Amino acid sequence: MILRDHTGVVIYAACRWIHNCLGTLEPELSACEKGLNLASHWTPLPIQVETDCADILKAFSGSNGRSRNMFQVTVVSEMLQERSMQITKIGRSQNKAAHAMAAMGRGQQCTAYWLENSPQEISIVISND
Numbered sequence: 679m680i681l682r683d684h685t686g687v688v689i690y691a692a693c694r695w696i697h698n699c700l701g702t703l704e705p706e707l708s709a710c711e712k713g714l715n716l717a718s719h720w721t722p723l724p725i726q727v728e729t730d731c732a733d734i735l736k737a738f739s740g741s742n743g744r745s746r747n748m749f750q751v752t753v754v755s756e757m758l759q760e761r762s763m764q765i766t767k768i769g770r771s772q773n774k775a776a777h778a779m780a781a782m783g784r785g786q787q788c789t790a791y792w793l794e795n796s797p798q799e800i801s802i803v804i805s806n807d
Contacts, residue, residue, distance in 0.1 A: 679713040680775050680796065680804070681720065688804060689720060691796035693783030700746070705780065706731040707750040710765070714757045724762035730773040738765065775803045 681689040694712065696705055710727060717725050729735075737751045738758075745751065758765060770777075778800050783789065796804060 679709045679716075680779060680800075681713065681717050686804075686807065688792075688794065688796050688801075690716065690791060690793050691779060691800060692716070692789075692791045693779045694789045695783045695787045702731070703733050703737065703745070703747050704750070706734050707737070707747055707754060709776075709780070710734065710754050711750060711757070714754065714763065718757070718761065718763075725764075727758075727763065727765040728768045728773065729765060730768055730770040732767060734765065735767055772807075775800055775807060778803045 679693075680691045683689055692712065694708065696708060699705055706729060710729070713727065714725065737745065737747065738755055757763065775796075779796075782797065782800070795801075
């Protein structure tokens with residue numbers, strides 16, 4: 679996950695390795711939850727979450743009432759309602775930096791945070807955005 683200001687400057691970047699991840703929705707929800715939690719403590723400004731995962735938007739529309747991820751969906755939904763936060767679907771090509779961060783977490787099996795910075799290989803992807 680990457681938090682940027684309105685000009686695109688990185689406020690923080692993070693990756694997290696999830697052991698025994700079940701499905702594609704779990705890591706997306708986890709990234710939303712952790713990102714919203716950190717962002718809500720970092721800034722009082724409105725927060726815009728961008729994701730390329732259509733399943734996230736379906737989950738928030740209430741169509742997954744019996745999903746194994748329902749607890750996470752509820753937690754993130756409540757966070758979105760607490761203040762001015764929105765979630766928006768973007769194209770996969772618009773989310774390359776977040777995918778690079780996720781690949782780093784998976785590939786290196788690491789959890790790491792960078793404040794006002796990002797790893798060099800991610801900075802290159804961000805500068806090409």
